[in-house]
Amino acid sequence: MTTDRTVTPRDRATVLIIDDHKVFAELLAEVLGSRGLDVVGSYGSLADGLAAVADLVPDLVLLDHRFPGDTGASSVTALKRLSPSTRVLMLTAADERAVLLEAMNAGCDGFVTKRQDIDEVLAAVAAVLRGDTPISPDMVGALFAGRPSPLGSDLTPRESEVLQLIGAGHSNQQIATALGISVNTVRNHVQHLLGKLGAHSQLQAVSIASHLGLLRSNRGGIAGRASR
Structure with a gap:
């Protein structure tokens, strides 16, 4: 009805x-x-x-x-x-x-x-x-459930940086431009951090990271960062 x-x-x-x-x-x-x-x-x-x-x-x-x-x-x-x-x-x-x-x-x-x-x-x-x-x-x-603890403790500095930018709502292309790396490299970092967080998507990774306190509260614009 x-x-x-x-x-x-x-x-x-x-x-x-x-x-x-x-x-x-x-x-x-x-x-x-x-x-x-x-x-x-x-x-x-x-x-x-x-x-x-x-x-x-x-x-x-x-x-x-x-x-x-x-x-x-x-x-x-x-x-x-x-x-x-x-x-x-x-x-x-x-x-x-x-x-x-x-x-x-x-x-x-x-x-x-x-x-x-x-x-x-x-x-x-x-x-x-x-x-x-x-x-x-x-x-x-x-x-x-079934994941090692603590989650996110093994993220590399670059993976953590990519996670922050995903959490701020930026696309893979925007992240690549900001970090001075290729989109394929960004995708690799994303896949690695998804695995380490036990996530199946970027949305899920952001939710998990938020609950774990891994995301910074400041969601300002992205600035150029030096690659590792």
């Missing part, structure tokens, strides 16, 4: 919900609206939700994971293709490590479980809207 709301001018962040649990979605929409967000629609199926994303181009999609015969993560690539500027926060009852990894590898911008209280969900929404990649506190340990 679809519940459309009148779209207002973009003076507030617009949010679209894709979740087949109608009562939960309606309650969530009410809370988000009371906190100053513009909920432009709530959709119970992936097909309807994707069609709405293409039409409404929301700032944020709150996406469940489990749908009949499919998963929310499987639709993220199509969603981002329809609306590249839309960010995706997976909000789901599923709390398995495999689900978290699937979501992050698919391109979700954050992950929070429904067992978190509403203030933590709202904090995750705010974090995704400002460009961060939050992970539900109860799922952070899942990222580190």
Whole structure:
């Protein structure tokens, strides 16, 4: 079932919900609206939700994971293709490590479980809207399961430098230009740091590094750096 709301001018962040649990979605929409967000629609199926994303181009999609015969993560690539500027926060009852990894590898911008209280969900929404990649506190340990400790302690200075630039949102080409190295060398550094952090993507590496305190808080512009 679809519940459309009148779209207002973009003076507030617009949010679209894709979740087949109608009562939960309606309650969530009410809370988000009371906190100053513009909920432009709530959709119970992936097909309807994707069609709405293409039409409404929301700032944020709150996406469940489990749908009949499919998963929310499987639709993220199509969603981002329809609306590249839309960010995706997976909000789901599923709390398995495999689900978290699937979501992050698919391109979700954050992950929070429904067992978190509403203030933590709202904090995750705010974090995704400002460009961060939050992970539900109860799922952070899942990222580190089976990995040696401490993570990140074996990063080389250059790998750490590349990680900082990835965390600041720079592309491989921008990093190569800033460091005076080739894009292929940047890719090699990225692959090495992904392995050392136990990450499957740059997004996941940034999330892990953030939780480990490996990222500097200053996200200023990149400056030329001497290569090692």
